[in-house]
Amino acid sequence: xDRSDSAAGAEPQYPTAESVxxxxxxxxxxxxxxxxAAERAGRDAAExxxxxxxxxxxxxxxxxxxQAGCRSLGENKVxxxxxxxxxxxxxxxxxxxxxxxxxxxxxxxxxxxxxFQALDSLRAAEALDRRLQMAGHELDVFVQVNTSGExxxxxxxxxxxxxxxxxxxxxxxxxxxxxxxxxxxxxxTSRVRGCFALLRSLRDRARAESPELIGPxxxxxxxxxxxETAIEEGATVVRVGQAIFGARAVPDSHYWPSS
Ligand SMILES: *Cc1c(COP(=O)(O)O)cnc(C)c1O
Numbered sequence: 001x002d003r004s005d006s007a008a009g010a011e012p013q014y015p016t017a018e019s020v021x022x023x024x025x026x027x028x029x030x031x032x033x034x035x036x037a038a039e040r041a042g043r044d045a046a047e048x049x050x051x052x053x054x055x056x057x058x059x060x061x062x063x064x065x066x067q068a069g070c071r072s073l074g075e076n077k078v079x080x081x082x083x084x085x086x087x088x089x090x091x092x093x094x095x096x097x098x099x100x101x102x103x104x105x106x107x108x109x110x111x112x113x114x115x116f117q118a119l120d121s122l123r124a125a126e127a128l129d130r131r132l133q134m135a136g137h138e139l140d141v142f143v144q145v146n147t148s149g150e151x152x153x154x155x156x157x158x159x160x161x162x163x164x165x166x167x168x169x170x171x172x173x174x175x176x177x178x179x180x181x182x183x184x185x186x187x188x189t190s191r192v193r194g195c196f197a198l199l200r201s202l203r204d205r206a207r208a209e210s211p212e213l214i215g216p217x218x219x220x221x222x223x224x225x226x227x228e229t230a231i232e233e234g235a236t237v238v239r240v241g242q243a244i245f246g247a248r249a250v251p252d253s254h255y256w257p258s259s
Contacts, residue, residue, distance in 0.1 A: 013247070014224065014242040014243055014245075014246050014247040015246055016246030016247070017061065017064070017065070017244065018064075019064060020064050020067045020068045021068075022064075023064055023065045023068030023070075023244065024069070026244045027050075027069060027244060029243075030050060030240055030243050031050065033227075033228055034050060034238065036228075037227075037228040037231035040232060041231060041232045041233075041234075048231060048235060048236055048238065049236065049238070050238055051072055051073075051074045051096055051098075051220075051238065052070045052072070052074065052240060052241070052244050053074040053075070053076075053223075053239050053240060053241030053244075053245075054074065054075060054084070054241070054245060055074075055075050055076045055077065055080065055241060055255075056080075056249070059084060059087050059088055062084065063091070065244065066091050066092075066093050072093060072095070072096055072114075072115075073093055073094075074095075074097075074117070074239050074241075075095060075098065075099070076097075076098055076099030077255075078102075078108050078109055079105075081095055081097055081112070081113070082112060085112040086112075094114040094115070095112055095113050095114060096113065096114065096115040097109050097113045097115070097117065097118070098117040098118055098180075098220075098239055100118050100154045101116065101118060101119075101124045103123050103124055103127040106124065106127035106128045106130070106131050107131045109131075109139075110132045110134075110139065111135065113139065114139070114140065115140040115141070115142075115177075116141045117142040117144065117180045117220050117237075117239075118142070118154060118180065119141045119143050119144060119174075120143065120146075120154055120155050120156050122164070122167055125141075125168060125171045125174060126171065128141075128173070128174065129171035129173045129174055132174070133172075133173050137173070138173045138174070139173060140175050141174045141177065142176075142177055142178055142179060142180035142218065142220050143156065143161065143164065143176065143179050143180065144156065144181065145157075145158055145179055145181050145198075145199055146158075146181070147181045147182075147194075147195035147199050148181075148182070148184035148195050149184075152256050153182055153256060154256075155180075155181060155182075161202055161206070162206065165210065165213040166210070168213065169213070175215065176213065176215040177215050177216060177218045178215060178216060178218030178219055178220065179203050179217075179218070180220035181195060181198075181199045181220075182195075182221075182223070182256070183195035183196060183221070183226055183229075183230075185252070189226075192226050192229055193229050193232075193233060196219075196221050196226075196230050196233035196234070196235070199221055199233075200219060200233055200234040203219055203234075218236040218237055219235050219236050220235070220236070220238075220239060221235045221238070222235045222238040222239065223238070223239055223240060223241065224241060224242040224244075227239075227240055227243075
């Protein structure tokens with residue numbers, strides 16, 4: 001099931017933020033929901049990082065978001081991220097690539113990104129590492145796991161994670177920070193929660209078996225529609241676009257091609 005035919009009617013409206021005040025309002029609203037979700041789960045909200053996702057948002061509005069306090073931005077597509085990084089280089093903001101990487105784009109990511117959250121193949125790891133070694137710096141990475149079992153989602157099958165993690169130390173420019181996932185798109189919260197709980201249990205198992213392979217063991221999970229559930233299940237990074245910037249016109253199938 002994909003988002004366009006499932007949760008559309010049930011989703012909140014996300015008005016477009018058009019001013020610094022709009023962004024301040026939206027960010028504060030998301031932050032307070034993060035805090036509330038953390039409290040419900042008996043967690044410290046300070047351990048949860050909000051990553052604003054600016055894909056499809058034009059640069060003039062991104063400037064307003066940065067004025068309102070955004071210091072890091074997530075982008076799904078490398079070309080778009082690279083263009084924005086270039087055009088907004090006067091701003092003090094770091095760029096996180098959160099979408100699938102084609103190996104021919106590794107050079108670009110190595111050049112401008114401060115984080116890559118969608119590592120799911122050794123080919124991508126190898127290509128990134130080679131470019132990073134040439135550039136002489138390191139990159140924080142999250143390994144993406146397909147916790148929903150949907151063919152249309154990127155990410156490693158859960159059973160392949162331990163073997164994959166065991167291969168990563170050879171890529172010395174990659175700093176493994178933890179795991180990332182997208183939950184199934186459905187209004188059925190228990191199925192969404194199941195995806196997040198699975199990612200956490202994979203992290204816990206990796207920590208128990210080979211703690212040196214998982215770094216700090218962060219969990220990047222949760223988007224505008226499900227970040228509170230993700231926090232209840234242990235998210236340390238939530239990737240929130242529409243609840244901060246406003247609804248996107250581009251359908252999600254552009255980012256997660258249907259199978
Ligand atoms: C777009 C995107 C998000 C944010 O989704 P919203 O619905 O805008 O909050 C999170 N993660 C990834 C990988 C994305 O591409």
